[in-house]
Amino acid sequence: MAGYTDNEQNVILAEASKLDFDDIMAFGPHYFGCGWMKYKYYNLNYAVALSLIGRLYGDKESKNSDYHKGVVYISDALGISKRQVKILRKKVKHGNGYWFKIPYTTAAIIKKIINKLRETEQEEYVSSFLKKCNSTVYREILIPDQFEAIKAARKGVRQKVLDLADELKDITIKVGDNS
Amino acid sequence: MSNDFDPNSHKNLELFRYYLNRDLQKIESSIQDNHGELLGYFTASLVDIFIVSLFGDNLKCTENILKIMYIAGLIILFFIISCVVNKIARFRRIRRKESGREEYIVDEAKQEMIDSFDNIACDGLLICESYMGKYSLADKPYVRDFYFFEVIHHLTKSTDLFGEIYSHRDLYVSSKKAELIDTYRVNNYIDFARKINEFLNKEMSKYMADTEVKKDIENLNIEIAKWHYVNESGREIDDDKLNRARLK
Numbered sequence: 163m164a165g166y167t168d169n170e171q172n173v174i175l176a177e178a179s180k181l182d183f184d185d186i187m188a189f190g191p192h193y194f195g196c197g198w199m200k201y202k203y204y205n206l207n208y209a210v211a212l213s214l215i216g217r218l219y220g221d222k223e224s225k226n227s228d229y230h231k232g233v234v235y236i237s238d239a240l241g242i243s244k245r246q247v248k249i250l251r252k253k254v255k256h257g258n259g260y261w262f263k264i265p266y267t268t269a270a271i272i273k274k275i276i277n278k279l280r281e282t283e284q285e286e287y288v289s290s291f292l293k294k295c296n297s298t299v300y301r302e303i304l305i306p307d308q309f310e311a312i313k314a315a316r317k318g319v320r321q322k323v324l325d326l327a328d329e330l331k332d333i334t335i336k337v338g339d340n341s
Numbered sequence: 342m343s344n345d346f347d348p349n350s351h352k353n354l355e356l357f358r359y360y361l362n363r364d365l366q367k368i369e370s371s372i373q374d375n376h377g378e379l380l381g382y383f384t385a386s387l388v389d390i391f392i393v394s395l396f397g398d399n400l401k402c403t404e405n406i407l408k409i410m411y412i413a414g415l416i417i418l419f420f421i422i423s424c425v426v427n428k429i430a431r432f433r434r435i436r437r438k439e440s441g442r443e444e445y446i447v448d449e450a451k452q453e454m455i456d457s458f459d460n461i462a463c464d465g466l467l468i469c470e471s472y473m474g475k476y477s478l479a480d481k482p483y484v485r486d487f488y489f490f491e492v493i494h495h496l497t498k499s500t501d502l503f504g505e506i507y508s509h510r511d512l513y514v515s516s517k518k519a520e521l522i523d524t525y526r527v528n529n530y531i532d533f534a535r536k537i538n539e540f541l542n543k544e545m546s547k548y549m550a551d552t553e554v555k556k557d558i559e560n561l562n563i564e565i566a567k568w569h570y571v572n573e574s575g576r577e578i579d580d581d582k583l584n585r586a587r588l589k
Binding site: 194195196197198199200256257259261297299301302306307310311313314315317318319320323331332334 | 435436438439440441442445501504505508556559560563566567
């Protein structure tokens with residue numbers, strides 16, 4: 163995770179503990195569960211990336227937050243539900259712990275976010291965010307723990323999960339990589 | 342080249358272990374499937390018995406043709422229910438494996454991962470070491486390519502396993518519990534994997550045209566860069582700190 167201040171971390175944790183109806187409704191044929199752990203997890207970088215996209219590409223007339231504008235922008239661009247875009251930002255309660263609910267469209271979502279960030283790498287907000295991050299590889303900036311969990315979920319030997327893990331493995335674009 | 346076919350070489354031992362393991366897994370999964378089937382048959386039988394006990398009296402006064410239809414109906418119901426129960430059992434089994442929760446609640450699953458570290462991840466590094474030596478001695482280009490690609494394959498297989506252990510250190514790593522992986526083994530594994538990765542990066546300039554090879558090495562770089570040395574309780578520590586302690 164990027165080097166955020168304590169204050170920023172507190173804001174995120176407050177956000178993470180908020181009840182969101184979409185988190186409860188993220189089940190069915192579009193999702194699978196993986197990465198079970200005993201503790202809470204919030205993917206701060208992913209949320210910030212969506213906010214940046216919302217700020218730069220979102221509906222200027224909308225009164226929603228940049229984060230929500232970013233969610234709407236990506237979901238509209240891919241023709242998928244907002245729930246699928248949002249759910250990657252945190253682990254949700256399962257049993258006596260927490261797990262990721264991963265949409266099968268994760269690779270498409272990540273590719274779209276990366277493309278949008280790459281187009282605006284020179285923008286002040288984007289470049290300062292990218293500099294804060296621990297990795298220069300976009301996949302590692304956006305979904306490092308989700309990717310680990312998806313790789314581990316290959317144990318189930320289900321084709322849809324194997325395909326998603328392979329698709330994500332191919333996303334090795336780095337910040338500043340223009341090829 | 343003749344030495345490459347030494348029956349006790351890493352590759353042959355690895356192949357032996359691999360086929361043995363694969364066959365055992367096949368047997369295990371077939372036993373598990375049979376478990377599911379048995380559950381399906383058992384449930385379907387119970388439903389049939391329930392129906393017979395409820396409506397059996399009605400048959401005493403009905404025509405033979407209706408009796409035959411009744412029995413046929415019970416047989417069809419039996420197969421439908423056993424099929425549905427099998428599918429549900431299989432679904433639950435797969436989802437539990439995918440969830441990552443199994444290792445927290447089933448001791449055998451946790452032990453299986455520790456055994457995989459001992460027998461696959463660590464062996465993988467030794468195989469890589471052996472192939473790196475052979476790579477530099479091989480004079481035929483296709484033999485060198487073979488060794489290079491095999492190093493990528495075995496290191497990837499090994500790091501995939503270790504990556505899971507590293508990200509669940511609370512579950513697998515401890516210097517206090519004898520059944521878990523000792524922290525000095527974890528640190529040594531990281532050292533070893535870094536050295537092999539350095540070798541791949543040094544030699545990869547010859548394979549830059551192959552995007553698949555490039556991507557696989559990039560993924561290895563990403564994975565290995567995430568790892569840091571751990572202390573006695575499995576917490577990440579500064580790499581320099583351990584190096585300094587070793588030099589003392």
